[in-house]
Amino acid sequence: xxxxxxxxxxxxxxxxxxxxxxxxxxxxxxxxxxxxxxxxxxxxxxxxxxxxxxxxxxxxxxxxxxxxxxxxxxxxxxxxxxxxxxxxxxxxxxxxxxxxxxxxxxxxxxxxx
Amino acid sequence: xxxxxxxxxxxxxxxxxxxxxxxxxxxxxxxxxxxxxxxxxxxxxxxxxxxxxxxxxxxxxxxxxxxxxxxxxxxxxxxxxxxxxxxxxxxxxxxxxxxxxxxxxxxxxxxxxxx
Numbered sequence: 042x043x044x045x046x047x048x049x050x051x052x053x054x055x056x057x058x059x060x061x062x063x064x065x066x067x068x069x070x071x072x073x074x075x076x077x078x079x080x081x082x083x084x085x086x087x088x089x090x091x092x093x094x095x096x097x098x099x100x101x102x103x104x105x106x107x108x109x110x111x112x113x114x115x116x117x118x119x120x121x122x123x124x125x126x127x128x129x130x131x132x133x134x135x136x137x138x139x140x141x142x143x144x145x146x147x148x149x150x151x152x153x154x
Numbered sequence: 155x156x157x158x159x160x161x162x163x164x165x166x167x168x169x170x171x172x173x174x175x176x177x178x179x180x181x182x183x184x185x186x187x188x189x190x191x192x193x194x195x196x197x198x199x200x201x202x203x204x205x206x207x208x209x210x211x212x213x214x215x216x217x218x219x220x221x222x223x224x225x226x227x228x229x230x231x232x233x234x235x236x237x238x239x240x241x242x243x244x245x246x247x248x249x250x251x252x253x254x255x256x257x258x259x260x261x262x263x264x265x266x267x268x269x
Contacts, residue, residue: 073254084158084245084260085197092255131196135254140210141187142254146196 043068045134045145053151056124062117062148064132073135074115075142076106080128088130091115102126127152156180158261160246166267169238175231175264179248186229187258188221189245197245203229233266241268 044067054060066072073092077085089100096108106117115132129149135142159178167173179186188200199213203223214220218236223229233240243265247258 075257077260082262084247084262085258086260087257090257140202140204140254141199141213142258143199144189144197 043072043134043136043143045132045143047130047132047145047148049148050146051149051151053153054122055153057121060117060119060122060126060150062130062132062150064115064117064145065113066115066132066134067113068134068136070136071110073142074106074108075133075135076100076104076115076117077131077133077144078102078128079131079147085131088117122150122152124152124154126150158246158248158259160244160261160264162264163262164265164267166269167236168269170235172232172234173236173266175233175244175246175266177229177231177246177248177261179227179229179246180250180259182226183248183250183259184226185249185251185256185258186223187247187249188229188231189247190215191243191245191263193242200231200244236266236268238268241266 046065075090076088079085091098091108129147131147132145133142161176184205186203189197201221202210218234221231243263245263247260249256249258
């Protein structure tokens, strides 16, 4: 069965520092992979997605993610975080044959001034 | 254009009452999803509508939960005889296309509190 694991519940980084949020998935075929961001009191916004091709994908707000099949990972990165990046981040996995995507439990990002 | 709209934004009700939550998807989006998000947790899939096909109800937690959608327009999620464990944010999303290849656009959710 599909599953998504985000091992870090809460991460705090200093403003200007680099960021990496971890995501591991379990799926038999090549998955569709997504990262969403949720600001307090709001719905989710798509940051980026991977379907096929180049394993390094660029998203909005300066985020990128790398698909590593051998590690079943799709980690999210940003070279320099801004205070406005403080939010909850969700990794998700889907498939062409599936009608739904499975979300991870989320990682809460706090920014230290 | 307008995004996904959900109403009400907040709902407080007594245990045992029925509640109805509404979702207006983005115009032209054929797919519509309902999720539940309990405090501090991820999204739990509830139900998926795609065009005029039979909905995927595999995520509905009990027969107290039901949802309807007329064509490719508004959807309502109904919870009967509410329980305290139903307290959560209920999120609706729509997408343009079938399956999971198209990104989902989310509403801001309805925060449901059961007293």
